[in-house]
Structure formats: C-alpha cells, structure tokens
Amino acid sequence: MHPLICTHCGEWDGVPDTGGGEHLLRCSSCGLTRPFLRLPLLCVTGPSGTGKSTVARKLLDRLGERFVVLEQDLLWVGGLRDPAEEHRLFRSTWLRTAAMVQQSGRPVVLCGTVAPPELEPLPERALFSGIHYLALTCDPGVLAGRLRARPAWRGWDEARVAETLEHQEWLVTEAGRLRPPVTLLDTTEAGPGETAAAIHRWVDATAGPAD
Known part of the structure; x- marks a missing residue:
C-alpha cells in the first residue's frame, strides 16, 4: 500500500x-x-564519523521490540542520488518508507545525516505526528582524525573532511534555533555502548517509555 x-x-x-x-x-x-497511523519519526542524525552506523546496530538490541531501527544509507542507491533540492527524492522516499513501516504500530528510529530544513518542508512530513532530531557530535579534531582514518575507497579527501567539519559547526550553532530544535549529544569520550544508552534515554523521553 x-x-x-x-x-x-x-x-x-x-x-x-x-x-x-x-x-x-x-x-x-x-x-x-x-x-x-501517524506516529512520531525519531531521527538520530549528525555528521559522518560521529558513530551513527555503529550505534544503530546496538540500538536494535535496545529498541527492537518497540521500534524499527533503520540506517538511512540503506536506500542510498543510484536512482536516488540526484542532488537536486537537497536530495529531495532521497528524503521523500525515506519519509514514505518510514510512514509505511509505522503502519505496523512501531515508530521508526532513522539513523542518518539529516536536518529539519531537509525534511520539514516536504509534503510527506504530514504522514507523521512529529519528527524529532537527536544529533551526534564530536570534537572537531577527533572527528577529522576518524574521517581521515577511513579506507581510501570511501573517498574522504581533505575537501570532504572540511565540508563535514563545517556542517557540524553549523549544526551545533543552529541546533536550538532550528524548527523543531535539534538535541545534541557529544560522542567524543563515549563508547558505542554509552552512546546507545544515551540515545535510548532520549527515545524514551521523546516517544515515551515502554509500559
């Protein structure tokens, strides 16, 4: 459907x-x-290198009975890579996909780099009762080191590293002024387990704990 x-x-x-x-x-x-069924969509976002993909696997164990945890890059395929309008085709496809998954009665926790200006204006936003954003961040020097240490095939040259650091600076500066505002979580000193626990607490506070 x-x-x-x-x-x-x-x-x-x-x-x-x-x-x-x-x-x-x-x-x-x-x-x-x-x-x-219009349910909340919970977005675990932030720049590349802050731990989203790593922590997504741990969130499956913590949240899997009440939520559907999805990694945004799952749909990053050739037909959706059109950069027009901030990758609108990619964003819209994800909103429609998450909305249909939620017809099972379980809200979606979507892990991937996204910000309110990229989702809130889309028509598909109406398919959710609300979209909530938690952004993972990291010390800029640590983040740059993580990105430079990635395998060469992933294409992290200095220009791309600089672009990511600039995006994080924008996100940290604007988080409270965005609509809706974005909650920030610094992962510099936190391991994947500690980060997953913090996200779990945010999910419970945002969507409500289990009965």
Whole structure:
C-alpha cells in the first residue's frame, strides 16, 4: 500500500491530506478517508564519523521490540542520488518508507545525516505526528582524525573532511534555533555502548517509555 495513492480511486495525492482526522488520510480527488497511523519519526542524525552506523546496530538490541531501527544509507542507491533540492527524492522516499513501516504500530528510529530544513518542508512530513532530531557530535579534531582514518575507497579527501567539519559547526550553532530544535549529544569520550544508552534515554523521553 502506497501512502500517497488512494485505495478507492487510485489517484496520486502529491500532498497528503490529514484533514479527515488524526489517524486518517483523505483523498483530494474522491474525498474518501482511509485509516492511516501517524506516529512520531525519531531521527538520530549528525555528521559522518560521529558513530551513527555503529550505534544503530546496538540500538536494535535496545529498541527492537518497540521500534524499527533503520540506517538511512540503506536506500542510498543510484536512482536516488540526484542532488537536486537537497536530495529531495532521497528524503521523500525515506519519509514514505518510514510512514509505511509505522503502519505496523512501531515508530521508526532513522539513523542518518539529516536536518529539519531537509525534511520539514516536504509534503510527506504530514504522514507523521512529529519528527524529532537527536544529533551526534564530536570534537572537531577527533572527528577529522576518524574521517581521515577511513579506507581510501570511501573517498574522504581533505575537501570532504572540511565540508563535514563545517556542517557540524553549523549544526551545533543552529541546533536550538532550528524548527523543531535539534538535541545534541557529544560522542567524543563515549563508547558505542554509552552512546546507545544515551540515545535510548532520549527515545524514551521523546516517544515515551515502554509500559
């Protein structure tokens, strides 16, 4: 079931209409409303090298019974690498995918580099009750060292390292002013287990602990 295709008339709704109710979508063509579970999307973000992929595997053990933990690069394939509009095709595909996964009743924890300005303006944002952001950060010198130590095939030249450090500086500076604001978590001195525990606490505080 595609979240933007009406199950009655088959028309495509480019802009999801949630006016029919909290957990309903309404077709703009035929007016039919259909059940649709709108849950929060939890984004564990931050620059490359701050530990997102490593900690995602540990989050599966901690959160797997209540949440679906997904790594954003899973869909980083040729057909979605179009850089137009801040990789809008890639972002929109992820929002639709996460929205459909959440119809199982389990919210998605999405691990990958993303910021509110890249998701909040998209039409698919309406498929969620809210999107929450926790950004992993790291001391700039430590982060640069991690990136330079990566295998050569990953292409981390000095220009790319500098771009990543610039992105982190922007994120740290603007985190509290973004809408919604981004929570920061420094991983400089923390191992993967400690970072996973901190993310677990943030998830519980944001989405609510298990009953």
